[in-house]
Amino acid sequence: MMCILEADYFGRICAVSDELSQAFGKVLRREREKKKWSQMQLAQEAGLHLNTLGKLESGKRTPNLHTVFAVSRALGISAGKFISMIEWTEEMD
Numbered sequence: 001m002m003c004i005l006e007a008d009y010f011g012r013i014c015a016v017s018d019e020l021s022q023a024f025g026k027v028l029r030r031e032r033e034k035k036k037w038s039q040m041q042l043a044q045e046a047g048l049h050l051n052t053l054g055k056l057e058s059g060k061r062t063p064n065l066h067t068v069f070a071v072s073r074a075l076g077i078s079a080g081k082f083i084s085m086i087e088w089t090e091e092m093d
Contacts, residue, residue, distance in 0.1 A: 006072075022059030023086045031055045031075050031082070045074035 032042045043053040046071055055061035056071075063071075072082035 017062055018059065020086070021056075021062045024063055025057045025059040027082065027085045028053075028071060031077065031085075032057075035075065042071065042074060045069040 032039070035042075035085055037045075039053050039057070040050055042048075043050045046067075048054070048056075048067070052067075053071075056067070067084065068082065069079045072079045075082070
């Protein structure tokens with residue numbers, strides 16, 4: 001993931017963003033696999049490009065609010081519940 005901000009001053013913020021993206025991706029993959037869906041199926045249901053979904057699951061792309069709602073709706077989960085499944089770790093503090 002690319003960080004537009006200065007690394008020396010904002011490096012910690014970029015690290016937090018990377019950690020959150022990876023945590024989001026783990027939940028996304030787990031919930032997709034529970035439905036026994038391929039990435040292609042979820043991408044189609046959520047209206048996302050297959051490459052975008054792959055980057056989200058691998059933590060290489062940070063989801064925006066629209067994406068959170070699109071994937072959670074496609075998976076049949078409320079956005080709030082989906083977000084609550086993301087585990088916050090001490091490294092993110």
